[in-house]
Amino acid sequence: MSNKETNLKEKFRIALSSTAKVIADDIDINNKFSEDKKTKDISSFEINDLTNPSDFIKLRAETDSTALKKRFSNEKIYKKNLPSNTSTRSLYNIAEKIRYEALGGKMLKGIQKNFSENYSQIINRKRKDQLKTKEDVPVAEAFELYMLKNFHNIDLNPLTSRMLDFWEKDFEQSIKKHKEFLLNNLENQNTYSSKFSEILEEMDIFQSDEEDQEEEENQDQGQDNPSNDDQNKDNEDSKDENDEQQTEASVDADYSIDEFNLDEQLSDVESDEQNSEQVIQKKIDNVNLDYKIFTTQYDEVVKAENLENADEASKLRKNLDQQLIGFQDVITKLANKLQRQLLAKQNRAWEFDLEEGLLDSSKLPRIIMDPYNSLSFKKEKDLDFKDTVVTLLIDNSGSMRGRPITIAAICADILSRTLERCSVKVEILGFTTKNWKGGQSREFWTKNSKPKTPGRLNDLRHIIYKGADTHWRQAKNNLGLMLKEGLLKENIDGEAISWAYNRIKKRKEERKILMVISDGAPVDDSTLSVNSGDFLEKHLKKMVKFIENKSDIEILAIGIGHDVSRYYNRAIKITDVNELGDVMISQLSSLFETKKKFH
Structure with missing residues (x-):
């Protein structure tokens, strides 16, 4: 990336931050955003690309929306009016987002213009091959289109109009008579959200689902305990108590979601043979259906440079460089060989x-x-070489301490340098937890009467060592931070892979490769002590299987000292960096030969 491009991105980031301060009416907005983990830090917006006018439009709209949420949306009121029917919560969230965005549009014409342009370009990127029944259009997607049309005055194109047609009568039946009231109360969050909650609770499409579910549960309970009414009553009380605890935890996650739903569901259009982004997202949700998380409020995604000061990072990098000295010949041979292999495929x-x-x-x-x-x-001549990005996802667990994490850091360093020389962008990520023994998540669970099988029960820490658009020289000190004492704790692989997948799928490159470097099974004592023994392992297998079979992202794993082939179809094991050369050549070369077909 050129200095000119870097300067442009930095200037644009500063402009976004200044705009957010004005919109949110908060001069100290960045610091407050940083303290509030549930709200995106304006200064941490990742500006991956500024090559198209659409990139500027999208970033401006996202900045405006985030700042308006800070200014106009009160979390306590949001939670107070949250519908009890869990099926309606995504719609409630969309309604709240549209409310504070509509307020911003009324406040400044420039904000309204940003939203209008951004939603319009998202809608115009939409392509869907089969629209025959309601089942082909998720209700949340149709609801957001309805809200954009009626509350944001966004013009729909023929395709999105057809999508809305399947659901519009249902929405109109419940919302039309209250529309004027809602528009007149945009500034009163409590009045607006309580009315919307009431509307959603009474909406027929959700009521029937809820009744069917309750009827099934009642039948099951009747068959199991036909004559024990007291026992049933106790079970219901216990269930209500557990549901209440889980709801409280899930509400935190709901409110913190960055709800650019349409952007997730309508963009990144695939070819005719591939499923739409919306279908892919639905399948990911199905993968996560059995996987519970008690709370996400203590999780963090952190840039590596924020984990330690510059002097300590420099010392750790020197330590890594000393480890590299013994492998200098191997590294040089590997770099040259891999570079020759990849450049040969570029047909220069x-x-x-x-x-x-x-x-x-x-x-x-x-x-x-x-x-x-x-x-x-x-x-x-034009290169006949697919534009490619590689994500290296590195296990930063305690069991990697010592030799394994050193080998992993060396892998990341060599691959990053070599692939960049071959015009392949590389992102380096790490995953661990903030604490041993569950941290704040477990304390929160304890304070809430310890509901049974709470799901994942620890504070995640996902680390960005190097962004795909950052040059190796700018991030090389970050790689030494893997050797930082006390960083390596527990590993929850399934969620880390899901996080890495969601990052790489948004990239514009044609080829996307996810390479996981790990030393075995996912382990978190806090989670496994209160759930089934294979809770984390099952989620990992499901996530990997989904990426392998249902996405266009290639995934492979390097097991450091352990065989990880029971989780990944493409898995290799190395016990020493000396084995890295042939392994990397064979695996990466085969990856670049043919593009995996999307199923």
Whole structure:
């Protein structure tokens, strides 16, 4: 990335931050955002690309929405009016988002213009091959289209109008008579959200689902305990208490969701043979259906440079460099071999004897011999090499301490340097937990009467060592931070892979490769002590299977000292960095040969 591009991104980030301060009416907005883990830090917005006008529009709209949420949306009121029917919560969330965005549009015409342009370009990117029944259009997607049309005054195109047609009568039946009241109370969050909660609770499409579910549960309970009414009553009381605890935990997660639903569901359009983004997202949700999380409020995604000061990071990098000294010959051979392999696949070639282009210096002698000869130019042919990004996801668990994490850091360092020379972008991520023994999540669970089988019960820490658009030289000190004492704790692989997958799928590159470096099974004592013994392992297997079979992202794993082939179809095991050379050559070369088909 050129200095000019870097400067542009930095200037744009500063402009976004300044705008957010004005919109949110909060001069100290960045610090407050940082303290409130549930709200996106404006200064941490990742600006991956600014090559198209649509990139500027999207970032402006996201910044405006985040700042307006800070200014106009009160979390306590949001929670107080949350519908009891869990099926309606995503709609309630959309309604709240549209409310504070509509307020912003009324406040400043520029904000309304940003939202209008952003939603319009998202809608116009939508493509869906089969629309035959309601089942083809998720209710949340249709509801957001309804809200955009009626509360944001966004014009729908023929396709999105057709999508809304399946559900519009249901929405109109419940909302139309209250529309004027809702529009008149946009500034009163409590009045607006309580009315919307009431509307959603009474909506027929959800009521029937809830009644069917309750009827099934009652039948099951009747069959199990036909004559024990007291026992049933106790069970219901206990169930209500547990549901209440779980609801409280899930509400925190609901409110913190960055709800650009349409952007997630309508963008990143795939080819005719591929499923739409919305279908993929639905399948991911199905993967996570059995996987419970007690609370996400203590989780964090942190940039590596924020984990330690610059001096300590520099010392840790020197430590890594000392570890690399013994492998210098291996590294040089590997780098050269891998580079030759990948560059060979790029089919670089030149066209000669052109009228314009780069001066062909090999033809200069003939000019000297005969000045009447014309100058000859050359031009490099277009590369027949797929634009590629590789994500390295590294296990930062306690069991990796010592030799394994050193090998992992060396892997990341070598691959990052080598692949960048071959025009392949590399992102390096790490995953661990903030604490041993569950941390604040477990304390929160204890304070809430310890409901049974709470699901994941620890504070996640996901680390960005190097962004895909950051050059290796700018991030090399971050890689040394893997050797930081006390960083490595527990590993919850399934959620880490889901996080890495969601990051890489948004990239614009044609080829996307996710490489996991781990030393075995996911382990978190806090979670496993109160759930089934294979709780984390089952989620990992499901997540990997989904990526392997239902996405266009290639995934492979390197097991450091352990065989991880029971989780990944493409898995290799290395016990020493000396084995890295042949392993990387064979695996990466095969990956670059053919693109995996999307199922």
